[in-house]
Amino acid sequence: MFPLFDLSLQLNSFPMKEAKAELRKIVAFSEKEHETFVEHKKLEIVHFHLQNNIFYKDLTGVTTFTRWEDLPVLNKKNLQKPLQERLSEGYSAKNIYVNKTSGSSGTPFIFAKDKYCHALTWASNMYRFDWYGIDFNVSFQARFYGIPMDFIGHQKERLKDALSHRFRFPIFDLSDKVLDGFLNHFRTKKFDYINGYTSSIVLFAKFLQKKNIVLTAICPSLKVCMVTSEMLFEEDKLLLEKQFGIPIVNEYGASELDLIAFQNPDDEWQVNSETLFVEILDDNDKAVPNGTSGRIVITSLFNKAHPFIRYDIGDIGILDEKSTLQKPILKKLIGRTNDVAILPSGKKSPGLTFYYVTKSIIEDDGNVKEFVIKQTKIDTFEIEYVSETQLNLAQIKKIEKAIELYLEPNLKFIFIRKDTLERSNRGKLKQFKSML
DSSP states (O other), X not given: OOOHHHHHHHHTTOOXXXXXXXXHHHHTOOHHHHHHHHHHHHHHHHHHHHHHOHHHHXXXXXXXXXXXXXXXXXXXXXXXXXXXXXXXXXXXXXXXXXXXXXXXTXXXXXXXXXXXXXXXXXXXXHHHHGGGTOOTTTOOEEEEEOOOOSHHHHHHHHHHHHHTTEEEEEOSOOOHHHHHHHHHHHXXXXXXXXXXXXXXXXXXXXXXXXXXXXXXXXOTTOOEEXXXXXXXXXXXXXXXXXXXXXXXXXXXXXXXXXXXXEEOTTSOEEEOOSSEEEEEEOTTSOBOOTTSEEEEEEEESSOOSSOOSSEEEEEEEEEOTTOOSSSOBEEEEEEETTOEEEOTTSOEEEHHHHHHHHHHHHTTTSOEEEEEEEEEETTEEEEEEEESSOOOHHHHHHHHHHHHHHTOSSOEEEEEEOSSOOOOTTOOOOSEEEOO
């Protein structure tokens, strides 16, 4: 098949051949060569932005630097100013890639990458997907994503889908009738892989479970499923493996950066050390030892159009003790820094703890399809859920008891049954949200 995907990127002035060649070179480095490469790229990208980017120069307050640890940590609020004020000298709309973050952190902003950096992002994606025999030029993707609803945006996305050899399943309505339509497409199309938002794909798997269908029985061409953008819990992974009959690969990325971590064939969440430098920092911006949780702070080693140097992505995670500079392993992704529940006792708890504890009970009988938790007051939480029948008193008591055990007593819960849950304009489901 003609390499349409590569060609479409090349026609948009993304130098794919050069990017792929550079990535191949980086991947082939020995451990010592990789260490030299990372140190060189860190120095090079900082010096470039200190010389060519007024925004970064003002942020650091220096023109030269001696210690990496002295560089400021860049946060999303720093970036909430017009893009034009943040671009490096020599970069404009003509030679950059521009996009907007999803806003799942609560702080959306417009960002830019130079075209070579963006080509490297695609090369990095292709390299990792190839671990599972997926070739963007050939493999047919079943895509579980949102889609712009305005006419021009909608048509643009459909054209991109055609060029990228993918078929999109819009995820704003996931009722049984719609999911039945999805199923018919799997019966008639030879998909190679599934890619998309975790919560939507899990919902499709629950639908298959209810119908007692294993997806590969009706679509034997399927090889693998990649889930992204939302937390993948272990029991959901097991459900997906069972109902799809294929390996489930967990992906963690950020549109403004690149793929950050991708599950390798050894079942490790391998961090991208080719185009990114990832640090785990404490509240005082000091690096923590591997095995300790902290803020995930990332440097884009190639983006000259816009500085992402020591950039706090807003997530909390842990690097595995066995991590090396060349092969860092993400042991655990705990959640977002702004998704923290503050309790009446003063205790702070990751919001996903509530979600996780509740999830283990609420889905026991298979009645509840999905749910979200909102903290509305210091002691009050709303649980919005989609189910065929109302939760009964015994289930509610069980949830309250479990949360008391894992967190603290005397918290109030309001249970609201809904037909559908509110998703972002891109189709993401935010599992926990603090309104405080």
